[in-house]
Amino acid sequence: MSANDAASSPQSETPEVAARRRAMALLARARREELAEPIAKRWPDHGARDLKPIESGLVMLRGRIGGDGAPFNLGEATVTRAVVELPTGERGFAHILGRDAPTARLAAIADALWRRDAGDVETLVLAPIAERLAGEAARTRAETAATRVDFFTLVRGEDAA
Amino acid sequence: MSAVAFADPTFESQAAFRRIMRAMSAPGAIVECGEALAPPPPLARAAAAALLTLADFETPLWIAPSFPDAIGDYLAFHSGAPRAAAPDKAAFALVDLSADGLDLARFALGTAEYPDRSTTIVAQASSLAAGRRLRLSGPGIKDQAALAVSPLPADFHAQWAANRAAFPRGVDLIFVADAHLVALPRSTAIIEGAG
Numbered sequence: 001m002s003a004n005d006a007a008s009s010p011q012s013e014t015p016e017v018a019a020r021r022r023a024m025a026l027l028a029r030a031r032r033e034e035l036a037e038p039i040a041k042r043w044p045d046h047g048a049r050d051l052k053p054i055e056s057g058l059v060m061l062r063g064r065i066g067g068d069g070a071p072f073n074l075g076e077a078t079v080t081r082a083v084v085e086l087p088t089g090e091r092g093f094a095h096i097l098g099r100d101a102p103t104a105r106l107a108a109i110a111d112a113l114w115r116r117d118a119g120d121v122e123t124l125v126l127a128p129i130a131e132r133l134a135g136e137a138a139r140t141r142a143e144t145a146a147t148r149v150d151f152f153t154l155v156r157g158e159d160a161a
Numbered sequence: 162m163s164a165v166a167f168a169d170p171t172f173e174s175q176a177a178f179r180r181i182m183r184a185m186s187a188p189g190a191i192v193e194c195g196e197a198l199a200p201p202p203p204l205a206r207a208a209a210a211a212l213l214t215l216a217d218f219e220t221p222l223w224i225a226p227s228f229p230d231a232i233g234d235y236l237a238f239h240s241g242a243p244r245a246a247a248p249d250k251a252a253f254a255l256v257d258l259s260a261d262g263l264d265l266a267r268f269a270l271g272t273a274e275y276p277d278r279s280t281t282i283v284a285q286a287s288s289l290a291a292g293r294r295l296r297l298s299g300p301g302i303k304d305q306a307a308l309a310v311s312p313l314p315a316d317f318h319a320q321w322a323a324n325r326a327a328f329p330r331g332v333d334l335i336f337v338a339d340a341h342l343v344a345l346p347r348s349t350a351i352i353e354g355a356g
Contacts, residue, residue: 050165051238052165053169
């Protein structure tokens with residue numbers, strides 16, 4: 001199961017919700033420099049401030065086997081949450097795995113900027129992250145494919161009529 | 162611009178909880194609370210501290226209509242508490258004594274099996290010391306304690322007697338003014354209103 005599957009929700013979702021969900025999912029998996037550099041270059045004076053202190057905590061991960069098994073608690077993961085507000089009023093939220101507070105804050109700032117300048121954030125921030133993630137997924141698939149074993153059963157003599 | 166809440170939510174809410182517990186265990190004692198907060202007006206600092214500390218996503222919060230929407234947004238954003246549709250569905254309620262008065266019967270009293278499912282009312286007063294002195298007795302009061310909240314409705318004595326009569330059901334009250342609070346739990350009786 002990939003992170004994208006986990007992020008999909010049974011709640012009815014409008015195109016805006018889906019777009020925001022995609023942006024936040026990409027920001028959650030960004031590296032710090034992938035956020036810091038474009039934000040420093042394009043929005044050097046974004047003026048975002050923390051609405052809530054950046055906090056690290058645990059969330060329970062739920063799993064199910066085979067996609068239709070009963071849900072169970074898989075274990076807890078450390079997440080860091082940041083909530084910021086721009087001077088123009090947009091709020092940005094980010095939850096990222098781990099305890100990297102500066103990255104969480106940058107992801108929240110990018111989320112808030114996305115609500116104001118969606119086009120620029122798409123091209124400057126989100127597109128490079130999506131490209132890197134797609135490349136990593138392709139590499140993993142290629143490595144897996146190279147070691148794949150196809151099982152099949154030969155017709156055995158005693159079964160022949 | 163939205164207002165911020167506790168700068169250090171874990172420790173500051175623990176400290177506020179400790180003070181609210183002290184107020185609850187010593188009815189009539191005025192306790193300082195929420196002095197570092199800057200909630201949007203007209204929300205008192207102690208009211209903000211109490212609700213940010215006690216309310217969460219499992220406790221529906223009812224806010225009297227006299228408060229502006231900004232108060233509801235502030236408390237919902239920082240505490241995560243859902244808004245209760247009616248006062249008798251609320252775990253916590255916020256009222257302004259000057260603008261809304263106080264009618265204890267409107268709130269949830271809990272059930273005989275679950276007396277904890279009642280409403281804790283955070284009532285914003287203009288003063289905790291300038292009102293008519295009511296003498297208190299009950300658990301947590303060794304000799305005597307007094308309550309001098311202002312303004313209180315004229316029939317508060319009778320309302321509180323009815324609340325006492327329903328024990329163990331009944332509401333609990335937290336009166337707040339600026340950065341101070343005083344509690345009146347359901348176990349406390351008002352024995353006389355002197356003067």
